[in-house]
Amino acid sequence: MHLVRNGFFQLTDSTAKHRASHAALLAIMSLVNGAHADYPFAHTVVSFTAGSGAATGFNLPAVALGPPERFTGEGISPMCVTPFSPAYRPNEIVSLGVGGELVLRFDHDVLDDPRNPFGIDLIVFGNAFFTDATGTGMVAGLAAEGGVIAVSLDGIAWTSVPLTVADGLFPTRGYMDVLPYATQPGTIETNFLRPVNPALSMRDLSGLDYESCVALYDGSGGGAGIDLAALGLPRIRFVRISNSVIGSSPEIDAVSDVEAITRSPDLDGDGVVGASDLARVLGAWGTMNAEADLDFDGVIGAGDLSMLLGAWGTKGGA
Structure with missing residues (x-):
């Protein structure tokens, strides 16, 4: 059950993303820093509207809180989340539909930090995936459903993010040491706080085999990167994802605050x-x-x- 308090959906222990390991990590970080450590993923659902054509059953906005999925399909068809095999269960992603909108909030301001890799400050994770030309992990194309991203400091005045969609490049990658259709979790996790080089495009990726493709991720867990400086914003706290494209229904997994170098x-x-x-x-x-x-x-x-x-x-x- 997702509790509602003061108009917000609160992150609770029943939320799939709010695992004990992450709570323990935050506690350790707080002790090390001697103060409260900012949670690097979205912390609160401010609002959610499911649009027409949204995937049936994929209507739990709180699944977009916390980190993206690394392993999906438990109890059905277990798979590692890779750029060719995305998260797909209702307790992992939320579907927007046409006219749908999801607004998330961090528990701290996400800063425009020049120390961040490639100048990227925020990452949005969907469930896009690369289509496979050979069944072995060769990039043929991108199955993506878009989604307009906007950001705000106060949740009132919004700035749209141009040229970047929520459910598109770069598909999520959960582990560094698994093959494209692995059915057992890996042992080396990717970094969901590190973006992929935004200069890369499908032109660079098309035709690559799996090893060459994931090498370009350079340890990143993927996602769509956003540079606040390019928007003229020093900081934000709210992220809004919406969709108005008929026939499209973006799915959202998570958003993260990039870790500075x-x-x-x-x-x-x-x-x-x-x-x-x-x-x-x-x-x-x-x-x-x-x-x-x-x-x-x-x-x-x-x-x-x-x-x-x-x-x-x-x-x-x-």
Whole structure:
């Protein structure tokens, strides 16, 4: 049962995505950080409207809370979630239909962070999949159903995301060490907080075999990446996914806040931040030297110097 409180669907223990392992992880993170750790996935369903033509039974919006699925079909036809084999059960994805809309909220502001891989700040996961030319995991095409994404800080003023759909590239990948139609869970999980390189397109993927295809994921769990800077937004907290295309019904699995890459100011690797590291920053001043770009703003300057001086005399651990 999904509890409703103050107009919001709350994440409860009965929600398929809210597993004890994730609660334990958050508790550990809180202890390590000495404060509440932000949950990196959507935390609350604000509203949901099922449109016409939505898949029957796929009407539980709370399944879009928490992380995407890694394994699907339990009790029916168990399969690892791969770019060729998506999540497909009613307790894993929610179907929008025509005129449907889903609004999700994070428990914190998702920031435009220049340290994020490829500048991507937010990822939306659907249940699109690659069609297979050979039955062995060769990319022939993409089975996708679209879905318009919009984001907001307050849930009132919305900014639409152009050129990116909710249920499309890049299909979800749950494990790094399984074949395209594996029936047993893998042992190495992909990272749902890391985006795929957004410069890639179907032109780059078409015709690739499975190994070559997933190599381009580079450890990512897939999903549609969104750069807040491209929208002129410093931060957001709400995500809205809607559909008005007749004959289409996007399915949504999850949304996530991208994990930033950190770079140690111990640039020379001697175990302590000091004069040699300062010399490297000053020597690269005004250039685009990636090694010394501690704040990931694309140029070596005051921000990098400030970060280095703030870690002076320490090990500079990232």
